[in-house]
Amino acid sequence: MSRARTRTATTLAAHAVLIAYTLVALFPVFVILINSFKTRRAIFREPLALPHAESFSLIGYETVLKQGDFLLYFQNSMIVTVVSLFLILLLGAMAAFALSEYRFPGNALMGLYLALGIMIPIRIGTVAILELMVSTGLVNTLWALILVYTAQGLPLAVFILSSFMKGISDDLKNAGRIDGLSEYVIFFRLVLPLVRPALATVAVFNMIPIWNDLWFPLILAPAEATKTLTLGSQVFIGQFVTDWNAVLSALALAILPVMVLYVLFSRQIIRGLTSGAVK
Amino acid sequence: MTVPAPHRRRPRWHIAVFLAPAVAIYTAVMIFPLFNTLRLAFYTREGQERVFAGLDNFRTLFLDPLWAEQFWNALGNNFWFFLIHMAVQNPIGIALAALLSSPRLRFAAFYRSAIFVPTILSFVIVGFAWKLILSPIWGIAPGMLDAVGLKGLFQPWLGQEETALTTLALISVWQFVGIPMMLIYAALLTIPEEILEAAECDGITGWAAFWKIKLPLILPSIGIISILTFVGNFNAFDLIYAAQGALAGPDFSTDILGTFLYRTFFGFQLQLGNPHMGAAIASAMFLIILAGVSLYLFVVQRRLRHYQF
Missing domain, CATH: 1.10.3720.10 (MetI-like)
Incomplete structure (x- = not known):
């Protein structure tokens, strides 16, 4: 009985640690994505809030698509x-x-x-x-x-x-x-x-x-x-460094294709890494 | 030779056809430039002419106060960068892998994929994202510290000479922790159930089983990860360039060999580009990486026992 209980406790602790680290891993991507859809004021006033009707804005994406x-x-x-x-x-x-x-x-x-x-x-x-x-x-x-x-x-x-x-x-x-x-x-x-x-x-x-x-x-x-996209976004962000909407939108646009590739190929990537190819 | 007869009689041109394209591209674009770079390190420019200069470039690099200070600074920073990786990235990677490999853990595949996400992002994204998050202007980091009552702890970590390099190294660890996690996870999965069961019969479970049985069995993987990290760190460039620019500020406190090579080779602001000094720095990097790889191949790998199941 007590053995089963410690096992549940260990499993819960394992989940707690893994969830915490998953949050650490995903947090920056999440912050960039949500803020790329906000007005400049909302970006600064409530950086961790999701965009809502009042704060929603695509101005950053407009700048990026026009300028870069x-x-x-x-x-x-x-x-x-x-x-x-x-x-x-x-x-x-x-x-x-x-x-x-x-x-x-x-x-x-x-x-x-x-x-x-x-x-x-x-x-x-x-x-x-x-x-x-x-x-x-x-x-x-x-x-x-x-x-x-x-x-x-x-x-x-x-x-x-x-x-x-x-x-x-x-x-x-x-x-x-x-x-x-x-x-x-x-x-x-x-x-x-x-x-x-x-x-x-x-x-x-x-x-x-x-x-x-x-x-x-x-x-x-x-x-x-x-x-290339990596160099292009680097140069663009360097030029627009004070235009936070544009910078965040450029980052979001640079994240997008890699994330699509990752979702498509994540099984192969993980299998490739774990198949012992690097022995 | 006991090769079966059919394909021995004709001249075997197809072998050359199969090999030639790969060998040609590899030789022309990788091996030849590598040796040519090492050769250029012994030359210098006088007017329009390229003249042989012997060891002059290396003497300048190691001894001339103007250059030597920058070189030793970059080298020292590079070692610190590597040490932080070894001290932080490997333990976290091993811990995550050990948790993920615990039997009957649900959502393991989800955790694995999520924790690997930063590894697939480019340095440009990672560098700027963290620069924004840690920026005192935006206030995400101070705001979050405030929420847990630790606002006093906040400092502009990327802007201070004492903390910038360590902060960048930790950002790089955050980005790459997925690789040791995956490789060690794979190594842990290959440990046969019988060994762990036998240990359990002897009363070795939990932590003891990890330290006494699993850890020695994954040492070869830790060795591979260490050498991959070493090679990666000693030609790193992108993260520092994206976050701090080619001048590796503040006041060169985040300068590593990669950024030093870039500035020297290309020139930056008032400094003119110098391919021959660039080649000398690249040669120094080559020797450091070669020394690390040889140490691993001839000393570390021989001492690690590989277990065959």
């Missing part, structure tokens, strides 16, 4: 993220297949070479990357960002995908070979569909850091036409 080119920024971020992810997955899977499927001289060495980049951040090479992009004329184009993010994502992608591909049965591939399928058809038709879960893991690992990066957009593509 958020649609363009969003489109740039979308292009950079999607194309980089596509290249990381396709090229990473191809390299992983070569390393895990065939024995050739230098195989282990090549694996080690590609694994170097897992631990060393690409930012260290920024000085020479900028020089490279200037000399190839790619500076202030989205391609500069796409190439950098692809290079940054490939090492971990090859590592995760090749360990996954080693687990695929040889019988299937050899059956394909006996049927006269080329190595390319075997890769695209037989192997790729089987590693879909690992591809999802790699995608979610890369998606959020690419979308949120500020360093490379700031250095490689700061022009108005190539600003």
